[in-house]
Amino acid sequence: LAPPPTRQISSNGHAALISRKSNSAYFLIILVTVHACAVRTMGHRHRSKHKHHRVKHEHKSRSSSSKRKKSRKYTDSSESDSDTSDEMRLREEERQKIAEQKKLRKALMKAHETPQQKRARRIAKKMAKEAKQRNALGWTGAFSDYSNGDNPFGDPQLMKPFMWQKKYEKEGRLNVTTSELIEENRIRLLENQTELEKIREKRLQREAMKNELEVLRRERENKEFVNWIKQETTFHLEQARTRSRIRMREGRAKPIDYLATYVSDGEDQDCEHFEFLEPTKYAENLTVRDYEDLLVDIKVYQEYHGEALNQFWNDMATVVQHRLNQQQATSAPTSAHRQEIHASVFADIEEMLNNKDVEHLLILEQQIQNKLNTDQSELDVGYWEMVLSLLRLRVARLRLNEDYKRRLKKYKQRREIETSNLTEMTENAQRTWKTLTNEEREAEMIKAYREGNYSPVCLNPKSVPQNVVPLGPDHKKYDINTLRCSLNKNNWLDDFIAEAKKGMTSDEATFAVEENIQKERAYLWSDRFRPRKPRYFNRVHTGFEWNKYNQTHYDLENPPPKIVQGYRFNIFYPDLIEPKPPRFKVSPCENDSDFCILKIEAGPPYEDIAFKIVNKEWELSCKRGFRCQFYNGIFQLWFHFKKYRYRR
DSSP states (O other): OOOOOOOOOOOOOHHHHHHHHHHHHHHHHHHHHHHHHHHHHHHHHHHHHHHHHHHHHHHHHHOOOHHHHHHHHHHHHHHHHHHHHHHHHHHHHHHHHHHHHHHHHHHHHHHHHOOHHHHHHHHHHHHHHHHHHHHHTTTOGGGGOSSSSSOTTTTTTTTTTOOHHHHHHHHHHHHHHHHHHHHHHHHHHHHHHHHHHHHHHHHHHHHHHHHHHHHHHHHHHHHHHHHHHHHHHHHHHHHHHHHHHHHHHOOOOOHHHHHHHHHTTTTSGGGGOOOOOOOOGGGGGGOOHHHHHHHHHHHHHHHTTTTTTTHHHHHHHHHHHHHHHHHHHHHHHHHHHHHHHHHHHHHHHHHHHHHHHHHHHHHHHHHHHHHHHHSSSSSSSHHHHHHHHHHHEEEEHHHHHHHHHHHHHHHHHHHHHHHHHHHHHHHHHHHHHHHHHHHHHHHHHHHHHTTTTTTTTOOOOGGGGGTOOOOOOOHHHHHHHHHHHHSTTTTTHHHHHHHTTTTTTEEEEEEEBBOOOOOOOOOOTTTTTTTTTTTEEEEEEEEEEOOOOHHHHSSSSSSOEEEEEEEEEEETTTTTTSOOOOEEEEEEEESSEEEEEEEEETTBBOOEEEEEEEEOOOOOOGGGGGGEEEETTEEEEEEEEEOOOOOO
């Protein structure tokens, strides 16, 4: 065999390189082919030799049958051994042949692969080797992608087993091998992973339990929230009823108060403050502002009562809204034109709606609504909308009238029962009074007098004639308050001073030195109230300071001079217009840095007041005696100064 002709060498030398590579590949193929032929020749010789040996053995067996019978056992064993050895030899040859073919294919692949393929093959081989090492180390899961060049620890020898020299020396295991280290690390890693998995499962269980508890807590809070909403609704409803009672008792009731009493069948009020009428009567002859307020109040009560009285409040809102529209139309400049339009068609509409009950009116309302929703091109929309509004007004009035009849019947029954009970009690009392002796009657009269039954009863203003001016309990209360003020006019200041002097010791003295305040502008409320100075009773707390210098130069018989240790300001504001507590502000003194100005502001009708005090840091702890409060018209500001200890 001759090698293929080589190509001419070009100027750049690439052809020569290709020729040399082709020659090397060609000779490699020749070498592999020769080796394969030699292997086949050796196998053919071996098979022919084996065949000749078998023929010769058969010939000998035919000539000496007696010997074969005698030595059958020996011959069978030798044949089985030879067959086994031959089979093993053939298998080995087959394996060698497969390995040679594999090497040949691998050599051919390497000879014809490009540099990129070679690089990819080596990288894949390296990655497979690292994966094998990781499997040997027991790295799975999150560690399966770690390598010496790529790991979050920056360790170039991460896959090399670490040997703690001192530890193994202490344990007497210096001769431990690398495989043992790898196995120990793998077992330890598996144990750690198992422990981590258990911890993770416990954490998931805790989170699941926490979520369940959170769900239960939210459900409990939702139930409580629903109860709170119900309680809040009930509270607001009770407050609204209380306001209605107070207004009706004081003779300044609003229409909503009568309506609220009406829906409760008159149970919330006394008969002298409430007259059971048709509900539309309570909303007559009102102004535009009153009708607007009544609509707002109706919405509030409708929200409080819920679905129980929803229809009643809707009907009342319809009636009130109609009367509000009438009032606004009367006051509008185009009311005459609107009245003409209404008068021209009002009779026809009334004739259409008369002599119909609620059910027929509701059916008619549905028909008109369907007509307006389907086609409006050939309809007088304004006319039918006016018919619809008057129809709804008629339905609302009919339902309110039926409701009034039902409630009036119930109200009369309850009043009859109360009247009968009262009559029975009166008759029993009269019969009992007749059976009493003179002494028992006198005792009963004394008891009634002590209980106040002989005092005059305040009458209802509606039952008093117009030419009579009744004197109510307010006049009597005014007289009593006048007498009290005349008695206590000169006593409140003495009581205030006595209260402020409580607990005063020998180390305290009165402090009444005011600082003049320059008024930059007049008070805004000076035109309504006469400004005045508040009354006050202040105390200054003094004492000795036993520092190192005073301990050296003074003793108890010759004490050092006293210094100011705190103040107690008690300022009286009995007639404040606004219920806001007074405020104080501390500003430095311009002429002397050892003192500062304490300014107290309260509001009308009192002027601001200021005091000049020692400029030191305050103790703001309640345990140190600090107090700043406004109670019963008295503003108290108590404080002590901080004491600084000398330290080297």
